[in-house]
Amino acid sequence: MNTSPAADFARRLFEESGLTSSHEPIDVVLVSIILEKHYGLNGRLGRLATEKDDTFRLRTDTSDHLVKVSPPDEAEAVVDLQTAAMRFLESAAPQLPVQRVKLTADGEDSVAIRLNDGRTRILRVFEFVAGPVMAQTSPDAEQLAKAGQMLGRVDEALKAFTHPADRRGLVWDIQHFHRLTGLLEYTPIPEHRRMAETVFRHFEVAVVPRLGDLETQVIHGDFSPYNIVVDQTSDHFVTGVIDFGDTVRSAVIFDPAVPMANLLGRTPDHPWRDACAFAAGYQRVRPVQASELPLLPMAALARLTLRALITNWRAGRAPERREYLLEHAKDDWINVERSLAVSLDDVVAHLWEARHGHS
Numbered sequence: 001m002n003t004s005p006a007a008d009f010a011r012r013l014f015e016e017s018g019l020t021s022s023h024e025p026i027d028v029v030l031v032s033i034i035l036e037k038h039y040g041l042n043g044r045l046g047r048l049a050t051e052k053d054d055t056f057r058l059r060t061d062t063s064d065h066l067v068k069v070s071p072p073d074e075a076e077a078v079v080d081l082q083t084a085a086m087r088f089l090e091s092a093a094p095q096l097p098v099q100r101v102k103l104t105a106d107g108e109d110s111v112a113i114r115l116n117d118g119r120t121r122i123l124r125v126f127e128f129v130a131g132p133v134m135a136q137t138s139p140d141a142e143q144l145a146k147a148g149q150m151l152g153r154v155d156e157a158l159k160a161f162t163h164p165a166d167r168r169g170l171v172w173d174i175q176h177f178h179r180l181t182g183l184l185e186y187t188p189i190p191e192h193r194r195m196a197e198t199v200f201r202h203f204e205v206a207v208v209p210r211l212g213d214l215e216t217q218v219i220h221g222d223f224s225p226y227n228i229v230v231d232q233t234s235d236h237f238v239t240g241v242i243d244f245g246d247t248v249r250s251a252v253i254f255d256p257a258v259p260m261a262n263l264l265g266r267t268p269d270h271p272w273r274d275a276c277a278f279a280a281g282y283q284r285v286r287p288v289q290a291s292e293l294p295l296l297p298m299a300a301l302a303r304l305t306l307r308a309l310i311t312n313w314r315a316g317r318a319p320e321r322r323e324y325l326l327e328h329a330k331d332d333w334i335n336v337e338r339s340l341a342v343s344l345d346d347v348v349a350h351l352w353e354a355r356h357g358h359s
Contacts, residue, residue, distance in 0.1 A: 148281025265335030
């Protein structure tokens, strides 16, 4: 990126989001030693592919756990924010199937690992939530609505939650989308750049003037189909809510916009159908303010475009994660194109119709 004020802002945002440093995988032997010393856990550690941290599945003789080691450039306060949000939900809404944090033998939420270069990484252990994630299934409209209801319940429960680090800078936070036009220079295909420019223009006109008066609170931030564990034989459908790594204080509508973005284009002939089914369920529990509902489709389209842009940028900088990144975003530009082909006014009308059908 260049050295303009906008580029400097973007660079800081990427740094605060833990996406700029070269990644050196943590030594699995060190992780095993810490688990035995601080948690009394022994077992087989298997490394899992993730966006930026080191994540392992620990299989013991009696149970499985998820072990996460934060990136070296992610602030300790930000890791604490993620853990605190999970702890808050465990207390305030124990009926929600939010992944639980396991305490150390000394009753702590985590273990700090001091690196030789002076930086710190935070190790945490969570219960392992068994089952497929929603991305591995083909949910119908009612199941998508149930997923939407679950996010609505999470957001309702988080209304009262605060944390000193909840205003963290996060590049995935949709409120910053319009300040990231510099990512266009890392997008090699002209047609992709043109689509992104169209989305930037729409967002600038429709959403940016409203950013200062949108309803805000701490949100999950990444309720994607990869972070929703499901059981298709269960009436509840959603059996686990995982990964609070993008927890942040932002506009409420940006929370359902994330899963909507992930669902865009899944049915090519009706690219907004699944996203609208999710939004309908969300609004059964957490109705979007009437003045904000027309912004929801634009926010979802911005998020999908943002992921496509960031994937291009990161794939060139993090070759060790290139396969993971490109797999998660392989259809993004196709889905942006499909979604832009539909009138957003028609999508908003559909959202209103679903809202009044359950009011």
